[in-house]
Amino acid sequence: MKIALLESLGISEESLERLAASLKKDGHDFSSFPRSDDRDENISRLSGVDVAMIANMPLPGEVIAGADSLKMISVAFTGYDHVDMKVCTERGVAVSNCAGYSTDSVAELALGLSVAVCRNILPCDRAVRDGSTKAGLLGNEIAGKTVGIVGTGAIGCKVAKIFRVLGCSVLAYSRTERDELKELGVSYVTLEELMVSSDIVSIHVPCNDETVGLIGEEKLAMMKPSAILINTARGPIVDNDRLAEALTSGRLSGAGIDVFDMEPPIPKDYPLLKAPNCVLTPHVAFATPEALEKRAIMAFDNVFAWISGSPRNLVY
Template sequence: MKLAILEPLGVAKENLLAMAEKAVNGRMEVVYYDTRAEDTPTLIERSRDADVIVLSNFQYRREVMEHCPNLKLVCVAFTGIDHVDIAYCRERGITVCNCAGYSTVAVADLVFGLVIALARNILPCDQAVRAGGTKAGLIGFELEGKKFGVVGTGAIGLRTARIAQAFGCEVYAYSRTQKNLPGITYVDLDTLLSTCDIVSLHVPQTSETIGLISAEKLALMKPTAILINTARGPIVDSTALAEALKSGRIAGAGIDVFEKEPPIPSDHPLFGAPHLVATPHVAFASQQAMEKRAVIVCDNIAAWLDGKPRNVIV
């Protein structure tokens, strides 16, 4: 059998290969590609003979997999799996597993990096001091006492909620599955949006969540509120968010994810909006998270080879 690691995974090549060889324990040939390629012909060539492939967050669709007769396992080195053709995997009986949990700490950390950048006007302050300016017009607000809304209370949402509590925030949550957690008040989405000073999104991208934060939902938010999205870009209507920022309907937004992976075109509607802090889908990408992810990938493959697959999505 053959294992194809289709791209680097953020750890040293020699370390990853050593971990992979230990995981397969002589049961598979390991092939590693040290460049990331997303075009269909290259993906077909790299995947063609593989029984197991490893990839992170690029599109992996039917038009590639139908050329891979041996393919049995797609190991996604990521939490979300919406970029993989799940329907085709079900049709073929291809197992799909993910790396849930590797980026929980990293993503929650960036949420508060974005929150504080907006709350304390860090980017405008930087520009002002470099230009010989002062704090005039740049007085921000404290998090203590603010109402903090978490949309989606999976692992990342819950860690975000706990950190918000540590800052002294009053935490509200909206989620498909409610949990009995101290200090967290579950409400419907409209109530959360109209109540909270900070709203942080932590839901997966599904047919139900695409466009979840629409113009109508943004209109419910306080004019002093800020929105944070480290989940998936299509969950928010970017054009509507840009208009909300321009009109002052909301006070600011921290955005790590867009409708496509970076590089993002310079004419993206959000880049013309004020009070926006944007990052290039980096929330998951701490060095520690990359190391955790590599461990989970190799554990997933070893478990599958042992007939006890884990982190199975399909």
């Protein structure tokens, strides 16, 4: 088999060599490349390749269709909306992902963004550096608040458990209800009830045709003026233009956003950049050394499993 890694997995060269060594030992050809967004370059790199490995670089249909030998794509990421699944389906290309590698890291950032917004951490930092005081910067406690979790997959479950430990009431909206959360006192409700009742809303659903624009003007208008929105999932799930308007007009108290309509860098005129009480991070929720090492191992294990005829973590 010929395997090509089309971008860095964010691990050391030593770790990459160790993982690739097992493939080479079994007689497979392994190559790695720096990321390129050039279509023709990627088609060339995939010439004769059986297995492509990527993280979050887009893999459009024309590249997949141009890869004459491609049979499998190992996505070192939880989401796979950056891969043209329609073309993969048409051509019979198997696709696996690495769901679960970043559960802790994403959940921790969701909490961190919530604390940063509720306690005015960034304005407080600036105040100290500017020789000012806490005047006008008193924040709100999270304990005792109602937190709404939109999507209770592995990450949503982890976030719900964290907020329960902090003494919050937790509401959840999800396609699948989890008994483990119900046993902790989490109540499953409609999305509308969650938006109306929550002090903090945290988004944890995948990006697909059903969830793009899920949190738009209508849902944002349902939220309490004192509420905050946290999104560490995917940018297009939230209408960030409408979110910026809600923050600017005071219809919403604050937001913590790690994902946008595009990958950072963000254009200078992006509305959220000027919205008040909005803490922004550059799609970093998944990016810890621990998580990146874990996902690299999973991505290679998915390749081994597929080659051995016992594929796992397949999304197609």
